[in-house]
Amino acid sequence: MTEQQTTTETVMISLQGLTKRYPGQDRDAVASLDLEIRAGEIVVLVGPSGCGKTTTMKMINRIIEPSGGRILLDGEDVTKVNPDQLRRRIGYVIQQIGLFPHMTIGENIATVPKLLGWDKARIAQRVDELLAMVSLDPAEYRDRYPKQLSGGQQQRIGVARALGADPDVLLMDEPFGAIDPITRDRLQNELLRMQAEMRKTIVFVTHDIDEAIKLGDRIAILQEGSRIAQYDTPEQILTAPANDFVKNFIGRGASLKRLGLTRVSDISLREWPTVSADTPVEAALAQLRAATESALLVLDAAGRPVRWVAADELRDAAGRTLVELGTSVNHMEPRATLSDVLNALITSRHSVTAVVDDAGVYVGVADFEQIHDAIREMRSQAVGEARAGLQNEAGL
Numbered sequence: 001m002t003e004q005q006t007t008t009e010t011v012m013i014s015l016q017g018l019t020k021r022y023p024g025q026d027r028d029a030v031a032s033l034d035l036e037i038r039a040g041e042i043v044v045l046v047g048p049s050g051c052g053k054t055t056t057m058k059m060i061n062r063i064i065e066p067s068g069g070r071i072l073l074d075g076e077d078v079t080k081v082n083p084d085q086l087r088r089r090i091g092y093v094i095q096q097i098g099l100f101p102h103m104t105i106g107e108n109i110a111t112v113p114k115l116l117g118w119d120k121a122r123i124a125q126r127v128d129e130l131l132a133m134v135s136l137d138p139a140e141y142r143d144r145y146p147k148q149l150s151g152g153q154q155q156r157i158g159v160a161r162a163l164g165a166d167p168d169v170l171l172m173d174e175p176f177g178a179i180d181p182i183t184r185d186r187l188q189n190e191l192l193r194m195q196a197e198m199r200k201t202i203v204f205v206t207h208d209i210d211e212a213i214k215l216g217d218r219i220a221i222l223q224e225g226s227r228i229a230q231y232d233t234p235e236q237i238l239t240a241p242a243n244d245f246v247k248n249f250i251g252r253g254a255s256l257k258r259l260g261l262t263r264v265s266d267i268s269l270r271e272w273p274t275v276s277a278d279t280p281v282e283a284a285l286a287q288l289r290a291a292t293e294s295a296l297l298v299l300d301a302a303g304r305p306v307r308w309v310a311a312d313e314l315r316d317a318a319g320r321t322l323v324e325l326g327t328s329v330n331h332m333e334p335r336a337t338l339s340d341v342l343n344a345l346i347t348s349r350h351s352v353t354a355v356v357d358d359a360g361v362y363v364g365v366a367d368f369e370q371i372h373d374a375i376r377e378m379r380s381q382a383v384g385e386a387r388a389g390l391q392n393e394a395g396l
């Protein structure tokens, strides 16, 4: 980062000596926390259970009233302003979603715009825009009720609702905590895709250091009382943990965790033989026999990966279609990390994973070779950094 960039960056949220002591307690749950959060960044608060993450976050939108200190929002002291008005400027997403069960998805998303008195046409347009943004077809979902949606879909609606009135700030309290790992990865990728366009200031609470590494522009590792053990970029936290607490919190495998810093969109992908879904089985088999790979990747008419088909699955399958054969594709979106790729590779029959673009169209494959290259690069970087460190110490 250049110096000029540093000086022009705006601080969106500034916590100054922020303190909370719950009634009847002899210790502060949050003890004089100073933290600056820059506009357009995702800052992840991570730390052990009970360290004060949720209390800190809930003081930002004053669901919990601070016992001391100040909160500045875009330079304005909001410690004493009307909390209802404050909450309209700050989106809030929680784990249990809190969708209103008797309201349709559209009405749920429209909650804050309605409170703000937007007209009907503008609200309807905004609802559809937000549904599309969280990858749900507006025509199909706007009139459904929350119970007619899966957990992952409900969580997406939670995010859409929080973005209703286009707030500058989004608070997310373990939003993906109760979701299965595959859907969780997908929701994380979607959040990153949306954030690339929205550039909101996001404060995200999690227990999970891997989630923090994947999502955070900056991570605050907190100790009891929301004391900051380290506030830094994920790269710095993994390569230069500030103290033993941070080291222990990252746990073993810090090098492996660095795979979580590289996105599939940042690496060069390999090519793989593909076949369109309407190709006859015999023709596909002939194509596979002429190839050196163990399977073909079947693409639908829009170029999206649908199946892997291997030779044994194509033999004796005359008259059937390719989409009925083979195995399903667990594809990687552009913001998936090499850590996600590694996980997928371990369980993949063909030791390869298909990568798609934002529209879901196939762009190439990643395999162990790419992981290997990334690890080699990390090693040479680490050696370079260690050398530079030694030279600094020696005053060279």
Ligand SMILES: Nc1ncnc2c1ncn2[C@@H]1O[C@H](COP(=O)(O)OP(=O)(O)OP(=O)(O)O)[C@@H](O)[C@H]1O
Binding pocket: 022, 023, 025, 029, 047, 048, 049, 050, 051, 052, 053, 054, 055, 056, 207
């Ligand atoms: N309403 C309350 N009354 C008294 N003490 C509370 C209350 N809410 C939280 N605490 C205490 O404040 C401390 C911080 O709690 P907080 O929920 O902020 O932690 P956390 O880091 O979010 O934890 P977790 O990861 O388990 O959700 C804990 O010691 C907790 O027991």
